[in-house]
Amino acid sequence: MNMKLVVTGETLCTRRHSCYQDKPFLDLVEIIRSADIACTNLETRIHTFKGAPMPADTMGQEQSYQQADPFVADELKWMGINMVARSNNHGMDFGAEMLREEAEILDAAGLVHAGVGEHLAAATRATFLETDNGRVALLSVCIDFPPHCPAGPQGPEFPGRPGINAIHHETRYALSDSAFDSLATIMQDTGQNKALREDQILAFGKIFERGSENTLRYTVDKADLERNCRVIADAKLAADQVVVHLHQETEGHYPEEHVIALAHALVDAGADVVMGDGPHLLQGIEIYNGCPIFYSLGNFFYQSETIKIFPPDMYIRNGLGIDALPQEAIEYRDAVRSGRLKKDNIRPLRSGDEYKEWHEAVLGTLTYEGGALREIRLHPLWHYHEKRSQRGLPRIADRETGDRIIEKMAEYSAPFKTEISNEDGVGVIRI
Known part of the structure; x- marks a missing residue:
């Protein structure tokens, strides 16, 4: 063949x-x-x-x-x-x-x-x-x-x-003793005691465990x-x-x-x-x-x-108003992704020469x-x-x-x- x-x-x-x-x-x-x-x-x-x-x-x-x-x-x-x-x-x-x-x-x-x-x-x-x-x-x-x-x-009984076709991975973080204790203190001080276990903390939707160093481990489902x-x-x-x-x-x-x-x-x-x-x-x-x-x-x-065209959800999420226009949304997105505009919860993804690498x-x-x-x-x-x-x-x-x-x-x-x-x-x- x-x-x-x-x-x-x-x-x-x-x-x-x-x-x-x-x-x-x-x-x-x-x-x-x-x-x-x-x-x-x-x-x-x-x-x-x-x-x-x-x-x-x-x-x-x-x-x-x-x-x-x-x-x-x-x-x-x-x-x-x-x-x-x-x-x-x-x-x-x-x-x-x-x-x-x-x-x-x-x-x-x-x-x-x-x-x-x-x-x-x-x-x-x-x-x-x-x-x-x-x-x-x-x-x-x-x-x-x-x-x-x-x-x-x-x-x-269900369709x-x-x-x-998703392949899930479980994500766990190992923390050194000092890092683990610091995170535990933060959770306690912010009233999240139920997230604390003996050698495990549930925070930010992730699992943090006590370990010898700070590492990240993925386990495939x-x-x-x-x-x-x-x-x-x-x-x-x-x-x-x-x-x-x-x-x-x-x-x-x-x-x-x-x-x-x-x-x-x-x-x-x-x-x-x-x-x-x-x-x-x-x-x-x-x-x-x-x-x-x-x-x-x-x-x-x-x-x-x-x-x-984008759905109103995207315009509202970006604080542009429900009557925003598509290119206004693109301009806003590029400003955030490039780091020219800082917004909580969004990391710059393509600043400087990295954008051209896309x-x-x-x-x-x-x-x-x-x-x-x-x-x-x-x-x-x-x-x-x-x-x-x-x-x-x-x-x-x-x-x-x-x-x-x-x-x-x-x-x-x-x-x-x-x-x-x-x-x-x-x-x-x-x-």
Whole structure:
């Protein structure tokens, strides 16, 4: 079996792109169309506001609402995308009605999709795409999400709950004696004695335990992991290649240990490729047991700055008033995220040069010969523009920018002992 597979990062697409004729864009389209399979994570939500927005309280202070019109599905299909992952932190921005409408729109466009469903089993289920060169399965999982997002299990008397395919992690903090005692004092002084136990404090929705030093420990939910591993193993029997999309929100360019451990478990279960995203920044690539793990491919599209309308919840949360306009909300959000405007409970996410890093991405093409992975080519992408109206459309980066991106990817991949060479402006990994 000879096959070419394309993987990308987050698609936050809100505008038409089939009208563009410049060479850097059309070169990218040609690469995608040349592949048998082209996968992306649909981070935007495609719908017409049939569903109700989730409460701002559960969305979180840092998260906005995503929306794109149905034509975006057709535009992605035009581009050559044919498999779409949907399990991410925006998977339920407008509730179950949105989830159902989006599925109808994707089906009508001929896009195979996975990662959400009417109940937990449906959200976990693999989907398949037939090609002349083989059959590919797609699963989509998310480990960082608002509390309203996870799908619920169905039972004899309950239909289940619509949502995303979530893999939960328990978070526990170990504190040194001095730090533990200081936190205990704070809890006592503020009248929260019921949160104190002998060697444990419940604070800020987290568990703090006495330890030798200050550390953070994640423990994956075994039932969530086993459920997904069973589906991966099952899909492996029915497909030539299994792609698992992993949405995670590690800050910075290096994934955290629990993300790495989960990615390894997915490969051990039978995943041939792990396609990662979530940090809005590039992260490295690991070849684990012969299978590539792309921890984060960056933002493939980044057009969330031209969403046409937001629900009143977002305007009110931001203190703008119920009659605020979309670009006023974007201006406010960017001021907070950049640190130009300080607001309680919101951390600056992209100050200084980091904002431009949100516009660096990589498109990976994987070449299989005789069923074996032979080569990975990393095409550097760049979609920054001074004007918001032109920002966010992926294009093959110019040579100087592309060389910089490839150099960064080599640096981020070095801890995994993955060697990336720059061959004529394309990063190359030979297996």
